[in-house]
Amino acid sequence: MRPWRAWLLxxxxxxxxxxxxxxxxxxxxxxxxxxxxxxxxxALLDEAMTRLPPSFVARLDRRIAVNWSSNMPDNAYGExxxxxxxxxxxxxxxxxxxxxxxxxxxxxxxxTVRAELLATVLHEVTHIYDRARLWPEDQRRLIARCTRxxxxxxLVGLPDNCRGQVDRQFTLSxxxxxxxxxxxxxxxxxRGEREEQNRQIVRSPDIYEITNPLEFAAVNMEYFLLxxxxxxxxxxxxxxxxxxxxxxxxxPQQCPHELPFVNAxxxxxxTPLGKIDPERVYxxxxxxxxxxxxxxxxxxxxxxxxxxxxxxxxxxxxxxxDLDQSLVLSYRAFVNDVQLSTWGGLNGAYPSRLFxxxxxxxxxxxxxxxxxxLASVPLKLTREQIESLVRHSAEMxxxxxxxYYFVSNNCAVETLKLxxxxxxxPRLQALxxxxxxxxxxxxxxRGLADGSVLDDHREALRRGYHFDSYRDRYQxxxxxxxxxxxxxxxxxxxWLGQTPEERRPWFAQADLRASAALLLLEQASFRRxxxxxxxxxxxxxxxxxxxxxxxxxxxNKTLQALLANSGFLSRPAELLDSGGYGLPQANEWHRLExxxxxxxxxxxxxxxxxxxxxxxxxxxxxxxxxAANEENITLVGDHLRALHxxxxxxxxx
Numbered sequence: 001m002r003p004w005r006a007w008l009l010x011x012x013x014x015x016x017x018x019x020x021x022x023x024x025x026x027x028x029x030x031x032x033x034x035x036x037x038x039x040x041x042x043a044l045l046d047e048a049m050t051r052l053p054p055s056f057v058a059r060l061d062r063r064i065a066v067n068w069s070s071n072m073p074d075n076a077y078g079e080x081x082x083x084x085x086x087x088x089x090x091x092x093x094x095x096x097x098x099x100x101x102x103x104x105x106x107x108x109x110x111x112t113v114r115a116e117l118l119a120t121v122l123h124e125v126t127h128i129y130d131r132a133r134l135w136p137e138d139q140r141r142l143i144a145r146c147t148r149x150x151x152x153x154x155l156v157g158l159p160d161n162c163r164g165q166v167d168r169q170f171t172l173s174x175x176x177x178x179x180x181x182x183x184x185x186x187x188x189x190x191r192g193e194r195e196e197q198n199r200q201i202v203r204s205p206d207i208y209e210i211t212n213p214l215e216f217a218a219v220n221m222e223y224f225l226l227x228x229x230x231x232x233x234x235x236x237x238x239x240x241x242x243x244x245x246x247x248x249x250x251x252p253q254q255c256p257h258e259l260p261f262v263n264a265x266x267x268x269x270x271t272p273l274g275k276i277d278p279e280r281v282y283x284x285x286x287x288x289x290x291x292x293x294x295x296x297x298x299x300x301x302x303x304x305x306x307x308x309x310x311x312x313x314x315x316x317x318x319x320x321x322d323l324d325q326s327l328v329l330s331y332r333a334f335v336n337d338v339q340l341s342t343w344g345g346l347n348g349a350y351p352s353r354l355f356x357x358x359x360x361x362x363x364x365x366x367x368x369x370x371x372x373x374l375a376s377v378p379l380k381l382t383r384e385q386i387e388s389l390v391r392h393s394a395e396m397x398x399x400x401x402x403x404y405y406f407v408s409n410n411c412a413v414e415t416l417k418l419x420x421x422x423x424x425x426p427r428l429q430a431l432x433x434x435x436x437x438x439x440x441x442x443x444x445x446r447g448l449a450d451g452s453v454l455d456d457h458r459e460a461l462r463r464g465y466h467f468d469s470y471r472d473r474y475q476x477x478x479x480x481x482x483x484x485x486x487x488x489x490x491x492x493x494x495w496l497g498q499t500p501e502e503r504r505p506w507f508a509q510a511d512l513r514a515s516a517a518l519l520l521l522e523q524a525s526f527r528r529x530x531x532x533x534x535x536x537x538x539x540x541x542x543x544x545x546x547x548x549x550x551x552x553x554x555x556n557k558t559l560q561a562l563l564a565n566s567g568f569l570s571r572p573a574e575l576l577d578s579g580g581y582g583l584p585q586a587n588e589w590h591r592l593e594x595x596x597x598x599x600x601x602x603x604x605x606x607x608x609x610x611x612x613x614x615x616x617x618x619x620x621x622x623x624x625x626x627a628a629n630e631e632n633i634t635l636v637g638d639h640l641r642a643l644h645x646x647x648x649x650x651x652x653x
Contacts, residue, residue: 040096185421205582232582289362326359379450515639529629
């Protein structure tokens with residue numbers, strides 16, 4: 001501080017006992033205002049002052065001149081200068097004065113003209129606050145946080161992402177924590193550079209918020225101060241503002257413990273709408289689908305598993321046995337076609353959405369169908385971080401609609417961004433990796449994941465830390481067949497490579513154990529036939545697309561209807577009318593139940609129709625092989641039951 005400024009400040013303190021302004025003042029201007037206009041205007045400003053956090057008022061120690069301007073567009077409410085003035089649209093002064101501004105205005109977010117004027121004052125004053133740079137206490141808090149981060153990661157000096165933060169340009173809108181929550185996360189591999197485009201575009205209170213971080217900070221300040229439901233609709237941002245100001249508005253709405261979600265499971269006979277109670281989540285695992293030889297799967301697939309305790313069970317290790325309760329958070333490309341285009345995945349043609357799936361379906365999908373193992377590795381998170389991550393995941397489920405890129409915004413990148421924003425763990429801030437298996441390695445290296453649970457394979461299988469590929473199980477079944485029958489094949493692949501008719505003669509010679517093994521192998525063969533049939537129909541569909549040729553045209557119509565009606569499983573906001581924002585609340589639940597039940601019934605019907613139409617499209621050779629495979633399953637099943645009955649109901653070794 002310059003000496004003369006220090007002298008003036010000292011004189012001011014001696015004369016008044018306080019700084020010149022002693023906090024923010026909204027100073028109404030306009031000698032031409034009538035008494036009624038002045039009274040209505042002052043009441044508006046006085047209410048704005050009572051709504052602002054005490055620390056906001058104390059920190060923004062300046063007088064802001066407020067004027068009514070005649071030089072504003074009809075649709076504008078007000079605008080602030082960067083420093084210390086605020087103009088409101090004079091065209092709205094009449095309705096504010098005569099009270100008509102308090103009538104309902106359905107096409108505006110806050111409901112009435114007066115509420116919009118109040119929100120505008122708070123919004124524009126927040127811009128002035130935001131441009132005032134960091135306050136000393138915020139600087140101290142940021143330095144302390146960065147120091148802890150350096151200590152936790154063993155770094156010397158401040159981490160790269162902390163350098164320059166202390167001398168940030170703005171107070172709120174370039175805070176890394178706010179940017180993570182708001183939808184401008186770090187770009188992977190860019191040393192802290194932020195995403196340019198905000199994709200949290202669904203269920204927004206005012207889409208103007210995604211224009212840039214400055215507007216986001218101001219728009220959400222409006223709702224933090226004015227909407228009692230804000231802590232329930234946007235819990236992560238509410239916690240951020242409350243922490244920043246050390247204060248929250250009185251009388252917030254009581255929020256339910258449970259968070260709504262839509263289950264994207266493939267069983268269309270079950271209701272898709274569900275609720276998650278963060279307190280019942282015992283642990284969060286990094287769930288890795290191990291790699292295979294397919295181009296898009298050679299690095300695995302990243303997911304998060306919520307280990308949820310069954311109702312009535314206390315949180316603890318036994319919750320890992322409640323497999324039917326576990327849910328999987330999986331960022332996937334929403335492909336609204338039967339063809340996954342490699343080029344489309346490279347150039348972001350597909351939406352990236354957060355699917356919520358039952359663990360049982362994920363296990364079947366990877367271990368049985370794709371023959372890939374699953375590693376479920378616990379993350380070392382605090383209780384607070386677990387519950388924060390669950391809440392943030394629910395918010396992303398309802399608000400995020402990104403673009404999927406195989407390299408730069410794939411499942412690993414999306415999962416890392418979710419973990420960063422959801423946990424606010426400093427160990428994640430400087431962590432970068434774009435491959436699912438590589439991300440698990442760095443999580444272990446940073447002490448964030450406990451990979452030791454996989455060291456004892458048998459124990460890992462028993463406790464649900466690993467789910468084996470069925471390829472190993474099928475090979476084990478085939479070893480039993482080889483022990484009991486003089487077959488010539490060496491591997492399960494060789495055995496299943498035969499036609500069903502070539503395998504059939506061995507059934508009558510099999511004992512109990514061999515028959516049980518053969519039944520499992522025939523079921524595996526039929527599952528393989530289904531995959532080949534799907535590929536066959538897909539190629540026929542792609543070759544005939546746009547051509548009206550009987551059965552294919554019908555199947556195409558049904559398929560398109562199925563895809564169009566399934567979008568809500570990954571973008572659940574489709575179930576609700578516009579008007580609400582953030583997490584759905586109790587008054588929206590009835591519509592959610594009604595719409596999701598109706599959509600699910602439609603999917604069930606379309607799925608049955610498509611199954612019939614697709615079978616009719618198979619080549620004669622494929623149809624014969626599938627029919628022979630089904631006949632084998634019946635024959636070996638009958639043989640097994642006969643042997644079981646002859647043995648007195650016991651399966652002998």
